Amino acid sequence: MKVSIFDVARRAGLSVVTVSRVLNGAASVRDKNREKVLQAMKELDYRPNASARSLAKGKTGIIGLTLRTLQDSFFDAVAKEINDRLAERGYYLALSVSPEGEGSPAHSTFKEDRVDGVLLLSPIREDESVLELKRRKIPVVLLDNQMRHSPAPSVIVDNFKGGFDAACHLIGLGHRRISHIAGPGPFLSSRERERGFRAAMAEAGLQPFSVERGTFRISSGYEIAERWIRADRLPTAVFAADDNIALGVMDACKNAGLRLPRDLSVVGFDDQPYAAEFRPGLTTVRQPAGQIARHGVELLLKRIEGAPQRSVTVKLEPELVVRESAAPIA
Amino acid sequence: MKVSIFDVARRAGLSVVTVSRVLNGAASVRDKNREKVLQAMKELDYRPNASARSLAKGKTGIIGLTLRTLQDSFFDAVAKEINDRLAERGYYLALSVSPEGEGSPAHSTFKEDRVDGVLLLSPIREDESVLELKRRKIPVVLLDNQMRHSPAPSVIVDNFKGGFDAACHLIGLGHRRISHIAGPGPFLSSRERERGFRAAMAEAGLQPFSVERGTFRISSGYEIAERWIRADRLPTAVFAADDNIALGVMDACKNAGLRLPRDLSVVGFDDQPYAAEFRPGLTTVRQPAGQIARHGVELLLKRIEGAPQRSVTVKLEPELVVRESAAPIA
DNA sequence: ATTTTTTAGGAAAACGTTTACTGCCTATAT
DNA sequence: ATATAGGCAGTAAACGTTTTCCTAAAAAAT
Numbered sequence: 001m002k003v004s005i006f007d008v009a010r011r012a013g014l015s016v017v018t019v020s021r022v023l024n025g026a027a028s029v030r031d032k033n034r035e036k037v038l039q040a041m042k043e044l045d046y047r048p049n050a051s052a053r054s055l056a057k058g059k060t061g062i063i064g065l066t067l068r069t070l071q072d073s074f075f076d077a078v079a080k081e082i083n084d085r086l087a088e089r090g091y092y093l094a095l096s097v098s099p100e101g102e103g104s105p106a107h108s109t110f111k112e113d114r115v116d117g118v119l120l121l122s123p124i125r126e127d128e129s130v131l132e133l134k135r136r137k138i139p140v141v142l143l144d145n146q147m148r149h150s151p152a153p154s155v156i157v158d159n160f161k162g163g164f165d166a167a168c169h170l171i172g173l174g175h176r177r178i179s180h181i182a183g184p185g186p187f188l189s190s191r192e193r194e195r196g197f198r199a200a201m202a203e204a205g206l207q208p209f210s211v212e213r214g215t216f217r218i219s220s221g222y223e224i225a226e227r228w229i230r231a232d233r234l235p236t237a238v239f240a241a242d243d244n245i246a247l248g249v250m251d252a253c254k255n256a257g258l259r260l261p262r263d264l265s266v267v268g269f270d271d272q273p274y275a276a277e278f279r280p281g282l283t284t285v286r287q288p289a290g291q292i293a294r295h296g297v298e299l300l301l302k303r304i305e306g307a308p309q310r311s312v313t314v315k316l317e318p319e320l321v322v323r324e325s326a327a328p329i330a
Numbered sequence: 331m332k333v334s335i336f337d338v339a340r341r342a343g344l345s346v347v348t349v350s351r352v353l354n355g356a357a358s359v360r361d362k363n364r365e366k367v368l369q370a371m372k373e374l375d376y377r378p379n380a381s382a383r384s385l386a387k388g389k390t391g392i393i394g395l396t397l398r399t400l401q402d403s404f405f406d407a408v409a410k411e412i413n414d415r416l417a418e419r420g421y422y423l424a425l426s427v428s429p430e431g432e433g434s435p436a437h438s439t440f441k442e443d444r445v446d447g448v449l450l451l452s453p454i455r456e457d458e459s460v461l462e463l464k465r466r467k468i469p470v471v472l473l474d475n476q477m478r479h480s481p482a483p484s485v486i487v488d489n490f491k492g493g494f495d496a497a498c499h500l501i502g503l504g505h506r507r508i509s510h511i512a513g514p515g516p517f518l519s520s521r522e523r524e525r526g527f528r529a530a531m532a533e534a535g536l537q538p539f540s541v542e543r544g545t546f547r548i549s550s551g552y553e554i555a556e557r558w559i560r561a562d563r564l565p566t567a568v569f570a571a572d573d574n575i576a577l578g579v580m581d582a583c584k585n586a587g588l589r590l591p592r593d594l595s596v597v598g599f600d601d602q603p604y605a606a607e608f609r610p611g612l613t614t615v616r617q618p619a620g621q622i623a624r625h626g627v628e629l630l631l632k633r634i635e636g637a638p639q640r641s642v643t644v645k646l647e648p649e650l651v652v653r654e655s656a657a658p659i660a
Numbered sequence: 661a662t663t664t665t666t667t668a669g670g671a672a673a674a675c676g677t678t679t680a681c682t683g684c685c686t687a688t689a690t
Numbered sequence: 691a692t693a694t695a696g697g698c699a700g701t702a703a704a705c706g707t708t709t710t711c712c713t714a715a716a717a718a719a720t
Binding site: 057 | 670
Binding site: 002004005006016017020021023024048049051052053054055056057058 | 705706707708709
């Protein structure tokens with residue numbers, strides 16, 4: 001029942017080798033024969049067997065991607081783009097979603113040697129799995145690496161510049177009392193955004209009105225803003241380390257009867273899809289998800305297919321997306 | 331370099347068959363020999379080759395899951411749960427995210443016969459891919475099927491009951507002027523939720539204050555609520571076909587200076603993770619994502635491993651999650 | 661026309677497992 | 691003690707491709 005390459009060969013009146021050749025787009029097949037083979041394939045509705053192929057080639061054509069969660073739309077966007085880029089190049093993507101620490105990449109799909117290479121998205125620390133991958137000589141590329149040093153080729157985002165630009169935008173709008181709500185400490189991106197913010201302020205000769213530390217959650221921003229309101233100690237503008245925090249801040253303000261952006265200007269980070277949907281639309285720093293994915297795939301495939309070139313780091317620039325949540329000071 | 335089953339066999343002083351047997355947990359291996367094999371594996375850091383395995387067994391151990399997007403947290407939750415359940419049973423999950431219509435499951439991972447079975451999440455119509463899968467005798471199970479009829483075993487949610495319960499909740503709080511914002515027509519779930527809503531209203535002897543039709547987006551809810559406010563024709567309560575719509579409605583109200591839930595009670599549908607994070611916390615109908623995943627996996631694996639039993643449909647009940655966004659009428 | 665080069669296609673040997681099938685050896689029953 | 695069954699382990703044949711030679715034919719050069 002299962003139609004194999006032999007059946008196709010027989011039908012086409014040629015050998016399996018020839019069939020294999022047209023399958024792999026190899027040259028040296030007469031046009032007429034190629035036609036015959038294609039015809040036979042179509043007639044028999046032939047599908048090459050992936051396992052057999054992988055076995056013979058010694059490659060699976062599968063790339064693993066590990067990430068902590070898909071709930072995050074930045075991760076989601078990166079994953080989607082990676083998937084598309086890989087598809088273009090004839091590879092498949094295998095996801096491994098796991099909360100980091102416990103069995104990340106060594107986990108699930110990557111246990112047997114099912115993958116030709118692995119992409120690690122936002123790894124926080126060099127856990128056991130990275131080591132194992134390296135030991136087993138499986139090519140790895142780090143995306144949005146959150147570690148100080150990089151144990152492998154990486155694609156990173158210039159979070160410093162993102163924070164810097166965000167602050168500049170607010171300063172440029174005439175604000176002087178500007179606060180920052182930073183993200184969790186373990187994330188390099190949090191620390192860099194904060195550093196960028198501080199640098200811009202310093203450059204303008206300003207002191208931060210305040211700097212808080214939150215988690216990347218709506219409720220976190222809400223609580224901090226609520227505290228500000230209760231204490232009647234509100235800045236005129238705030239730069240939040242991510243869109244969730246920003247949205248939480250705005251929600252608290254709305255509930256307190258404040259008008260946005262009149263009473264408070266807000267800038268976020270990430271450009272989550274719903275950042276544009278609440279009103280006023282959130283001004284935010286967009287992460288170049290597409291570029292991260294493209295560069296990551298490029299780097300990894302080069303490593304897999306070509307020479308094991310030196311460990312590189314690609315740094316990408318985020319982009320300020322101006323909407324309505326940050327306005328000139330009243 | 332690559333260590334194969336032969337190397338293990340040699341080291342253990344046994345034949346490859348024996349090694350294979352302990353690999354597959356087959357009985358009939360003397361404990362002492364099993365030990366030897368395990369020891370040899372460990373010493374050589376042996377990893378079985380997945381491709382060879384699949385080829386020999388005629389099974390890949392991979393299950394495909396197609397969905398339209400991962401941005402949706404319901405889909406995301408289902409996907410995650412499926413992944414875990416499959417892992418428990420020794421299977422791997424391959425995602426295929428594509429906007430439906432164009433190359434869904436036939437697409438990407440499922441082109442060659444790489445999968446042992448496929449799960450279709452929220453399919454809207456019986457597109458070409460379902461047909462192809464059936465033609466190729468690849469087991470399929472539909473999750474949250476959105477079609478009137480079901481071309482394969484399905485796991486569905488009782489959306490009628492969800493809508494019914496939501497309406498009852500509002501009625502029970504004393505509301506009489508209750509509106510509904512329905513989702514897009516093509517979704518069976520939209521239509522069922524609306525039907526449930528209407529049934530509950532009718533049973534209470536009430537007319538819907540109004541029924542609108544929106545899309546599953548925040549901005550959609552926002553615009554509708556804004557229109558209500560401008561026209562000064564606000565219900566006292568609204569049941570939205572999903573959380574996004576509900577959140578949009580609430581956002582518009584907040585911006586208009588209304589107090590929630592005093593001025594408007596809102597009930598959503600889905601229980602998206604951020605439904606609980608904005609204030610007031612959204613009262614909503616939770617989809618049993620975990621159960622859907624579990625039943626789906628169960629059904630599919632039974633079909634793959636066991637007898638091709640009759641086409642079944644499992645119907646699951648959603649659950650009303652009460653938070654603060656719906657309150658007794660003032 | 662003959663020799664040399666290029667091109668196209670085939671035979672056979674991988675690739676690393678699993679799965680019959682066979683036979684030995686050791687208990688158990690007679 | 692002998693026949694019998696049953697548990698264990700091994701040999702060989704799949705599984706469906708690709709790849710490495712190698713040869714025949716065709717094209718180019720002499």
